[in-house]
Amino acid sequence: MKPSRLLPPLFALLKFVSGYVLASRAYELHRDEYLYLNYGQHLAWGYLEVPPLTALQSWLTMALGGSWFWVKFWPILWGSLTIWLVGWLVLKLGGRGWAVALASISYLVAAYARLNFLFQPNSFEVLAFTASSYALVRHIETGRPRYLYGLGAMLGLSMLNKYTTIFYVAALLAALLLTPQRRLLANRHLWGAAGLALLLWLPNLVWQLAHGIPFWHHMALLHDSQLVNVSVADFWKDQLLMCFPAVWVWVAGLLALLWYRPLRPYRAVGWLYIAGLLILTVLHGKSYYALGYYPILFSFGALWLEQQLVRVRLRKVLRPALLVLPVLIMLPFLPFLFTLYPPAYMRVVGEQYRGLGILRWEDGVDHVLPQDFADMLGWQELADQVWQTYQALPAATRAHTLIKCDNYGQAGAINYFNRSRPLPPANSFNGSYLYWFPVRPTEPFQQLILIEDDMPSGVAGHCRSLQQVGEIINPFARERGTAIFLVTGPDSTLLNRVYQEHSAALAQWEDRTK
Template sequence: MAYFLYWGMKSPRVLPLLLALVKFVSGYLLSSPAYELHRDEYLYLNYGRHLAWGYLEVPPLTALQSWVTLALGGDWFWVKFWPLLWGSLTVYVVGRAVQRLGGGPWAVALAGLSYLLGAYARLNFLFQPNSFEVLAFTVVCYWLICYQQQPAPRWLYAIGAVLGLALLNKYSALFFILALVGALLLTQRRILATRAFWGGAALALLLWLPNLAWQISHGLPVRHHMALLHDTQLVNVSVGGFWQSQLVMNLPSLWVWVAGLVALLRSPYRVVGLVYAGGLLLLTLLHGKDYYALGYYPILLAAGAAWWEQWLQARPRLGRVMRPALLLLPVLLSLRVLPLLFTLEPPARMLALGARFEKLGVLRWEDGRNHPLPQDYADMLGWRELADKTWTAYQGLPAAARGRTLILTANYGQAGAINYYNRHRALPPANSFNGSYLFWQPVAPAQGWQYILLIDDEPDADLAHHFQSLRRVGEVRNAYARERGTVILLGIHPDVILRNYARQEHQRQLAEWGQF
C-alpha cells in the first residue's frame, strides 16, 4: 500500500487508476465456478436479440450492451465485463472526487477500499442496469463539485448528458433527478437560472426522448411494471428493514460515509449532501428496495475520506496511529462478510454459513421471508441443468416435427437461460408470457403446434386433459437452486381449447401492460 501511495503522490491519476484495475480484475478472480449467471441476466441478454427503444422492464441501454456481448460470443467474460467496467469507472471517479475535495493519496486509498469492500462488490458482478446507475449518479455528483469550484457551462451540459443516459438505463433515475432539483432549489437557485442548466436539461430530454416516445406509444407500460413491483416485492419492504440494510450494505465504511455526509452538509458542496438526503427520503417513502440507494453513497465515501485526512492532519500524533488503522479496518470488517461480497464459497458452504448472516437480513428474499441462501445466490443455480435437459428433450423428438415445436416457459429466467445456454445449438427460442417475452412470441405454423415443451415450477394439474399425451421428460434437481423442482413436460397435439386459451392469455397479458 505504501508503494501505491508513493505513486499517488507522484501522479494524481495513478492511484485511482490502480484501484479501478483492482476492481476490474478482482471481479473475475474472486468468484466460484459453482455459480452460473443470475436469473435477471438471462432476460437482459435476450434483449440483445430484440433491439428496440424500450422494453417492459427497463429502458434500452442494457440491450445495447447485450447486443455487443452476444456479438462477441456471449461468454461469461463478456457478460461480466459491463458491470465490472462500470464499477471500475466508479472507483476511478471516487478517487478523483477525493482529490477535488482536497484529499491526498491516503484519502484516495481509504475511499477506494471502502468501495471495493462494500456492497458494490456484489452489485458490480451482476449484469443488470444497477452498476451503470451507480456510475451515473456518482459522476453527476462529482461534476456538481467541479461546477462549484469552476462554474463553467461545460459541467452542466455534461451532467445533462449523463442524466440522459441514466434515463435510458433505468427509470429510477427520475427519483435522483427529483432529489437533485430539490437540492438545487434549496441551495443553488442561481444555477437554475443559467442557460447552461436548461441546455443540459434539454440534452438529457433529447437523449431520453426515443424511449419516452416508445413508452407513450405503448401505453406507458412502466405504470404496470411499478404496480407489479409494488404488489409482489415493494409491499414487503419496511422502513426499518430498508434502513437496516443501508447500514449493513455499507458497514465496512460506516464511519467514512457518515463523516462524508456531515462534511458535505456543512461545506460549500452541501447540495451534494442534500441530493443524498432527498433521494433516500423518496426511496423510504416509496418503499424502494435497499440496493436502489447504492448510487448515492460513493460520493459520500469520497467526501468522508477527504474529511478524515484533513482532520488527522491537524492531529499528527493521532494520525500516525489512525491512518493505518482506518485503512486496515474496512479489510478486517469485510473478512467476516466476504462470502456475501464475492461468490467465493460454493452453495453447500454458504448454506452452512447461513445462520451467521441471518441477523443481517441478507437471507430475506423479495417475498419477505428468510431462506437458506441469499436470493441472488439461489438465482445463480440450476439454469444450465434446465437448458441442457430442454435440449435433450428436443433432440428426442422426431426430426420432421421439430419445426412444429413450441418451447413455453413460466418465467423470463427459464426462457432466457434456455436461450443463452443453447445459443450455439439448433434449438428454437424459448418463450414465455412473462415480461418483454410477450413481444417475442413466434408465429404458429399453418398446421399448428404438434409438440409443446412446457417448463413450469408450478404446472397446472388439468393440463393433461388438453393434450393427446402429456408426460414429464425432465426436472431441475439442483438442491440449492431457486428453480429446484421446475419440470419439463412434453405435450403432444394440444387441443383447440388450449390453443385458444394461450392466444387469449397472450392478449390479456399484453392488455395489462397497456399494449392495446
C-alpha cells in the same frame, strides 16, 4: 506526475481484476442476466422492464460469443469507472493519496463488490449517479458550463438505463432548492443540460407512449409482488449493512457536507442524499436503489478525515490503521460480497448471519442462501433437459414445437445455454418476452414443451399425451422443483387458449381494453 494521481487508475484496475478473480465458477449466471442477454437479440428503444441501454451491451456481448467473461465485463467495467471517479474527485478537491486510498477502499469493501458482478442495469446506475454528482461538484467548484452539460448527458444516459433515475432527478431538484445552489435554476446552461438529457431519453420516451406506458404497470406489479415486503425499518437497516465496513467514512462525508464550513459550497450533495433516501423510503424502494448515492460521500468523508488527521499527534499510526480498518470489518462479510464459496459451504456460513437480513428474499423470509446466490443455480440443468427433450422428438415434427416457460429466467437460460444448438427459442408471458412471442404459424404446433412449477391445468383433455419429462433437482436453486412437461398433439382449443392468454397478458401491460 504526482504519485497520488496514479492511485485512481490503480484502484480501478484492482476493482476490475478482483471482479473476475474472486468469483467461484460453481455458480451460473443470475436469473436477470439471462433476460437482459436476450435483449440483444431483440433490439428496440424500450422493454417492459428497463430502457434500452442494457440491450446494446447485450448485443455486443453476444456478438463477442456470449461467454461468462463478456457477460461480466460490463458491470465490472462500470464499477471500475465508478471507483476511478471517487478517487479522482478527492484529488480535484485538494485531497492527497491517503484520502484517495480510503475513499477507494470504502467502495471496494461495500456492497458494490456484489452489485458490480451482476449484468444488470444497477452498476451503470451507480456510475451515472456518481458521475452526475461529480459533475455538479465540479461545476460548483469551477463554474464551468461544461460540467452542467456533463450532468445532463449522464442523466440522459441514465434514463436510457433505468427509470429510477427519475427519483435521483427529483432529489437533485430538492437539493438545489434547499441550498444557495438554487441560483442554478436560473442558469441557461442548466436548462440546456436538461434539454440534452431529454433529447437523449426521447426515443425511449416515445416508445413508452406508443406502448401505453408499460412502465406504470411494471411499477404496480413490482409494488404488489416485492416492494410491499420492504418495511421502513428494514430499508434503513440495510442502508447501514450495505456499506457497513465504511459506514464511518460515508457518515463523516454526509455530516461534513452539511456542517463543515470549508465544504459548505457543496452542501447540495448532502441534501441530495437525504432527499433521495426519503423519496425511496416513502415509495418503499428496494434497499439497493440507494447505492448510487454513497460513492460521492466516500470522497467527501475521506477528504474530511484526511484534513482532521493533520491535527492529530498519532496520525502516523492512525493513517495506516484507518486504511486497514474497512478491510478488517469487511472480512466476515466476504462470502456474501463475492461468490467465493460453493453453495453447500455457503449454507453453513449463512447460519451464522441469520437475522441480519442477508438471507432475506423478496418474499420477506430468510432462506438457506442469499437470493442472488440461489438465482445463479439450476439453469444449465434446465436448459440441458429441455434440449434432451427436444432431441427425443421425432425429427419430422421438431420444427413444429413451442417452448413456453413460466418466467423470464427460465426462458432466458434455455436460450442462453442452447444458443449454439438448433433449438427453437424459449418463450414466456413474463416481462418483455410478451413482445417476442412467436406469431401463430399456419401449420399448428405438434408439441408443446412447458416449463412450470406444477402439472399444467386444463391441458390433459386437449392433447394426445401429457407427461413430465424433467425437473430441476439442485437443492440450492431458487427454481428447485420446476418441472418440464411434454404435450403432444395439442388441439386447436388448447392452442387458441395459449394465444388468447398471450393477447390478454400483453393488453394488461399496454393498458389496452381486452
